[in-house]
Amino acid sequence: MFCEKAYTLIKELSRSEDTLPPYNTELVTAVINETKHLRDQNEEDAHTSNNDDSNAGTSLLPTVRIRHAAVKRNVRCLLAYHYNRIRCLRTMRWEFGSILPADIKSNLSASEIEWFSRYSRTLAAYMRSIGEEGVNLAVDLRPPKAMYIEVRCLTDYGKFELNDGSVILLKKDSRHYLPRAECEELIRQGVFQHID
Amino acid sequence: MPLPTSYYPSYYSIDDILATQERVPCKFLVNVPKMGILNPSAAETDLEVGTSLELPLWLVSEMSTGRQPIVQLELPKIFKQTYQEILKADACAVDLHKFNLYFYELGSYVKHFDSHGDVHSILLHTFKTRFRQLLDLADNSISDPSVQQKLDTLERKVFKEGCNARTKLNEWLVQSGVTMEAANMVVNHKKRKRIDIQGLFDAFEFTNMMHKSVPIVILAYKI
Secondary structure (H helix, E strand, O other): OOOOHHHHHHHHHOOOOOOOOOOHHHHHHHHHHHHHHHHHHHHHHHHHHHHHHOOOOOOEEEHHHHHHHHHHHHHHHHHHHHHHHHHHHHHHHHHHHHOOHHHHHHHOOOHHHHHHHHHHHHHHHHHHOOOOOOOOOOOOOOOOOOEEEEEEOOOOOEEEEOOOOOOOOOOOEEEEEEEEEHHHHHOOOOOOOEEO | OOOOOOOOOOOOOOHHHOOOEEEEEEEEOEEEOOHHHOHHHOOOOOOOOOOOOEHHHHHHHHHHHOOOOOEEEEOOHHHHHHHHHHHHHHHHHHHHHHOOOOHHHHHHHHHHOOOOHHHHHHHHHHHHHHHHHHHHHHHOOOOOOOHHHHHOHHHHOOOOEEEHHHHHHHHHHHHHOOOOOHHHHHHHHOOOOOHHHHHHHOOOOOOOOHHHOOOHHHHHHOO
16 A cells, blocks of 8 residues: 555654654655655556557556556655654744753754754844844843742752852752842743742 | 645635545446456456445545546535435534544545535535534633534634634733743754653563563563
8 A cells, every 4th residue: 555654654653742763764764755655656657558559448547546646645755754743843942942951962963952942042042133232032031020039940050150149059859039030931841940 | 834734725625635536426427448446356457437436525526526527426425415414403513523534635535526516505405504513612622622524624623723822812811921941842842852762661661571570471572
């Protein structure tokens, strides 16, 4: 049956919401080869039916059409696979920040890693270009109510330098009273927990 | 959402690709040479006119359109008269998940091949009747989880969205002070990690225990 491999590829992607499965190089190559094979067969049959008008009863046209449908389907599955992975990656840039955890990074293909770093660069350039000093679009996602907030540290993060130059040590389960603007990013990354 | 699901299917829509993979019965109108591969029960290389097969919807819809259709699509049995009667009687009692995973999506494709327009109205009727129940379920999601299993893919999506909206509303009503939270993906990523570590730990414990009590079993297993 045609396009079974391409279907497996899409099925694999649909099973994992919120996360990226490892890039399936093997299956992608297999789908590409199947598509090439179908195309070659089609070309051959198209030549035969062009040169040979005598057997009008058994036209090869339906055969070619069926194969062409399979080629189109394969292309669609491949494009959808890559497109949806990139979309997921784009969301990750906003949620994880510019540095991805190692285990996520190991699931990406080489070109996906390159795409990610290019997207990060473009985004950073755009944020710098807004206004005179640039705006960090990844913070203040909700309107702030107070300048300082209380947070609890969830991991042993290490030293953290504040904008005023003072350095604090972030240990697990330690509590801090910090300027909101400086800890928002760490809250998003799951290092801090915001305490009301 | 990282893998957005759109109701109106786009070229890249994963749901649409999965839905069009569902098989529908069809009948060949012409001889197709070299395509015996489509018929797993026959060994011939050619497909004869009049062969009936169940093929994926994407292939059938491609072949049945155009000036010279190769196949004639037949309605899948879940959209036929008998099943329509069941749905008309009480759509809420039906296990739609068992009918088909993509009941509505599939229906909206095959309705174009139904000359009476019955499929169209039965889809609408089914959704309208079941929607009230769905809404009720989403608002009281703590109740019996087995009810969820009777929903098809589209209904599940609506159900999930409904639950999320209800939780958000409750949160907003209870506390209007906005707490900042870790990003959705980060939280899930951490959870998954925790499960992994826990799983490893369990496996380790298990082998340890096995080692102490029945070393022979392990030995046999290794061999």
